Amino acid sequence: MANGMKRTALTAAWVVGHADGQHCLYRNGTVVVEGEKVLYVGHDFDGEVAETIDFGEAVIGPGFxxxxxxADLDTTVLGYDNHPPELKGRVWPESYMRAGPREMYSPEELAFQKRYAFTRLxxxxxxxxxxxASLFYRAWGETAEEFDAAVDAAADLGLRVYLGPAYRSGNLVVNAERQIGFHYDEARGFQGLADAEAFITRHEDTHGGLIRTMLTPDRIETCTPDLLARSxxxxxxxxxxxxxxxxxxxxxxDLVLQQHGKSPLELLRDTxxxxxxxxxxxxxFLSGVNGITxxxxxxxxxxxxxxxxxxxPLVMARGGKVMQSFPRFRDLGVTIGMGxxxxxxxxxxxxxxxVMTARIAEGNATCVSAADFYNAATLGGAEALNRPDLGRLVAGAAADLNVIRLENPDIGQRIDPIQTLLLNGSGRDVSDVMIAGRFVMRDGIIPGVDEGEYHRRAQAQFDGMVAQYPDRTLFHPPVEEIFPTSYPLG
Ligand SMILES: [Zn+2]
Structure with missing residues (x-):
């Protein structure tokens, strides 16, 4: 173990601790880390420590x-202003499907894409x-081989992950009359599940527990009932x-209702x-909300x-959609995590x-608080994974934490760091990240990663992928027509 059982004390103006089943705040607090775990959180640690790091005007909190x-390059940008999906390469044309879809990235590019994305996380x-990640540019599902590479990237960078290649038995296709239908290949879906199970056997709970696995059938409408049941x-x-x-x-x-005569959640229950x-x-989209009658x-x-x-909420709001609603699910006792x-x-x-979209959905400002969402991004995720050792800083929990700076004048004023963070903070204020007791980012630097070089390489890879869009876009228009610039080029 790199750290041995060395104790390190981390101090800051604010520490988010955990007591009596909820987060609590310590002004001028201390977190003591021993090996991979939190040993102590509070004000007055009287044991010995090998090192003390003071982060000053900052908040130390549980990692998100x-x-x-x-785990991808940003493909949202392609759908931001460019609609509808079936004319913009986000639904495969029948001609492309018949010709046999192909991989638009090389194995090296798929490996880089994940490594790059892990550094952004x-x-x-x-x-x-x-x-x-998106499956639009794939021959079909994700492969176990590329996820073997993802295991290496996560272990190397020190990111705690749950990995599993996405698989599916169906895909949306659009014909020349612009009608959207389905192509199914059930055997391919079963093979994807078998590969995913072999991946679990190879990698579950490896690298000191940093690497865990999961099953990721793609989307309910791309899975047959048999594939859902087997999954x-x-x-x-x-x-x-x-x-x-x-x-x-x-x-x-609508598709699930049409094909199976039941709602998506009824289909999950019945399979x-x-x-x-x-x-x-x-x-x-559940019965009675967001227009479902x-x-x-x-x-x-x-x-x-x-x-x-x-x-x-970010990706959904970009598409003009809001959950209806966070407080309703919260009050029903549904576990809500963030993505x-x-x-x-x-x-x-x-x-x-x-916070904003929940208040808009409910039409009142008192229905959710900053703490509701900080809880969802930490405790909610832990509950979803059945991991009481994650999402909180308390003795015995995993030493997974982030340090967010409060010294930039843009952060404004505060009565406590959580409300101020949600009002004025951004991911760019995160300075340090520790996972399982190891600093995976220190003072803005991710060891061994040249972010500028990653940024350039990602853009070059993205350009190469965009250049292939006409191939899988209905009527095969040129790239400039699929993705016009916001203003004409001068
Ligand atoms: Zn999603």
Whole structure:
């Protein structure tokens, strides 16, 4: 063990500790880390320490848990102003499907994409990540081989992860009449699950527990009922979390209803999909909310299932959608964790938008607090994963923490750091990150990573991918037509 059992004391103007089942604040507090764990949090540690690091005007808090953590280059930018998806390469044309979809990144690019994205997560104070990436540019699902490389990247950078290649049995396609339909290949879905199970066997609980695994069937509408049933059974057999995009879009809700005569959550219930750690992004479209008039006991099923929702307010608000609503799910006792799901992987921005969109959804300002969202980004994620050792700084918990600076004048005034953080903070204020007792970022520097070089390489890789868009865009228009600039080029 790199640290041995050396004790390090970390001090700052504010420390977010944990007592009596909730976070608490220590003014001029101390966190003592021993090996991979927290030994003490409070004001007066009287034992010996090998080293004391004082962060001054800063808050030391539990690292953020990102249940839908972007492990990709930023593809949101391609869909920001460019609609509709079926004319902009986000639904495969039948011609491309028939010709045989192909990988648009090389294995090296897929490995770099994840390593690069992991550094962005660390940069933003995320200490536990459940990666997510787009499948648009893939031949089909993700591969176990690229996830072997992701294991190496996470272990090397020191990021705590739950990894599993995404698999699916179906894909949306659009024909020349612009009708959207489905292509299914059930055998391919089963093979994806088998590969994902082999990946679990190879990597579960390795690298001192830093690397955990999970099952990630892609989206409910891209999985057949049999694949859902087998996936749920596999999650229970391997005792790993299972994540499925569900209740994410109107199109999804309508498609599932059309194909199976039941709502998405009814389909999960009837296929016995639910496992002890079921994680569902994004919880937007349920019976009676966001324009769904179909009558189904969606909220009851969700409550009884014990599944956790993943709330990603930034990416959803970019698409004009809000959860209806965070306080309603909270009051029903549903576990809610947070996800970034897009670039930037800024959990602080997500928490801030979470407050705003919840208040807009409910039409009142008292329905949620800053603490509700700080809880979701820490304790909610831990609960979703059944990990009481994560998401809190208390004796015996994992030493996963972030340090957020309060000395930049942009941060404004404060009565406490949490409200100020959500009002004026950003991921750029995160200066230091520790995971399992190891500094994975120190004073803004991620050891061994040249962020400028990563930034240039990511853009070059992104340009190469965008150049391939005409191939899989309906009617194959040139790139300039698919993705016009905001203003004409002069
Ligand atoms: Zn998502």
């Amino acid at each position: 848990i990102d249940l839908d953590a972007l 660390i940069r933003n104070g995320i200490t536990t990540a459940l990666p997510i 749920g059974a596999a999650a229970r057999a391997h005792d790993v979390p299972i994540r499925l995009h569900c209740c994410q879009s109107r199109l999804e809700y 016995a999909f639910f496992a002890p750690a079921t994680i569902l992004p994004h919880g937007l 179909h009558d189904a006991p969606d909220h009851d099923i969700l409550c009884q299932s014990g599944a956790a929702l993943v709330h990603c 970034t799901d897009t670039h930037p992987a800024d959990m602080i921005q997500n928490m801030a938008l979470g």
